[in-house]
Amino acid sequence: MQLPGTTLLVIDDDDSVRQNIGKHLETCGFDVLQAGNAQQGLDLFTSQRPELVLCDLHMSDISGFELVRQITDRAPETPVIVISADSVMTDVVEALRVGASDYLIKPLKDMRVLEHAVRRSLDRARLRLENQRIRERLEQANRELENHLKVLKDDQAAGHQVQLNMLPPSPWQSGAYLCEHRIFPSLYLSGDFVDYFRVSDTQVAFYLADVSGHGSSSAFVTVLLKFMSTRLLYEQRRQESEGPIHFKPSDVLGHINRSLISCKLGKHVTMLGGVIDETSGTLTYSIGGHLPLPVLYSEGKASYLPGKGRPVGLFEDAEYEDHELKLPECFTLMLCSDGVLDCIEGTTLREKEARLPELMEQADGGMQNLLKLLGMDRKTAMPDDISVLLLSRNP
Known part of the structure; x- marks a missing residue:
């Protein structure tokens, strides 16, 4: 079941593909933003900060690889799924290298594959975020524990010296x-x-x-x-x-x-x-x-x-x-x-x-x-x- 208020951003200069993707994801319970080119997508991403981005790998104004790089530079925790009509393995490797979380091939004949990829990327992102929060809490707890242990060691050292002096x-x-x-x-x-x-x-x-x-x-x-x-x-x-x-x-x-x-x-x-x-x-x-x-x-x-x-x-x-x-x-x-x-x-x-x-x-x-x-x-x-x-x- 999808959490309410989860916002996705679809960036594709092919209007029909973009709209079909957006419509299907809305029926799945997501809030969907759409952008017809890479620059508009970057502007929307900056202002709205969606939980996930889907973008075409080949657009006229900015390379999909550069778009993925800019998004992940701004928000490394946000998953990006790239979609392309090409199935060239080097493109897949490059997309994943610059920060993409998943890769889908057009045409998307079975929208259930798209929905599964979105939910999987969101789950992974949330898990990474939760792990990061847990790690930060543990690091904070460790710092506090180290401080307490230092105080305790200092106190015990002083107490030990008092006993020796007595x-x-x-x-x-x-x-x-x-x-x-x-x-x-x-x-x-x-x-x-x-x-x-x-x-x-x-x-x-x-x-x-x-x-x-x-x-x-x-x-x-x-x-x-x-x-x-x-x-x-x-x-x-x-x-x-x-x-x-x-x-x-x-x-x-x-x-x-x-x-x-x-x-x-x-x-x-x-x-x-x-x-x-x-x-x-x-x-x-x-x-x-x-x-x-x-x-x-x-x-x-x-x-x-x-x-x-x-x-x-x-x-x-x-x-x-x-x-x-x-x-x-x-x-x-x-x-x-x-x-x-x-x-x-x-x-x-x-x-x-x-x-x-x-x-x-x-x-x-x-x-x-x-x-x-x-x-x-x-x-x-x-x-x-x-x-x-x-x-x-x-x-």
């Missing part, structure tokens, strides 16, 4: 204690975070956090964790300006739990945190739903520290417990995110967890040896954010 130096030596960490993000930004710092002249604090999810939203929570822990330490120092500071890990987890819930970010955190009192040689630690548990390595043996607790940022009534442990003279304490378990061979989680202290023993408590045993010394994509924190004392 992390403590590694390795970090303070008195008899050595701390070092490694973080391997699954994406550009990590939802894992570690920190260690002096609480007082005789206290060292540390924690490892694993934020739910991945990417920017999880990385943002690590910034909050750094801010909250720093703010707590600052407030405590204001109250206790001298000597050891009352800095209980369970209080820290409780404060972060309440803060995350009030922020309504839809994120929760599993955490391990502790404070070492150098005077008494004791470790006080608290666990917020984190697995695997801390691993203590000393005298060639490694084992998990006991403890449990709810994830941080999920339950308003969550309570956290402090555990106290007398530390050996020489030891290495390992904290890691659950992404480490993905690097350990085993068919079940229990098997993998049982294997982790064994790997710590094989590594002799050393970071590089441990990463090598876990296969994390190679630059490969990780399925999850992975973080490892080692705190050791070897007088």
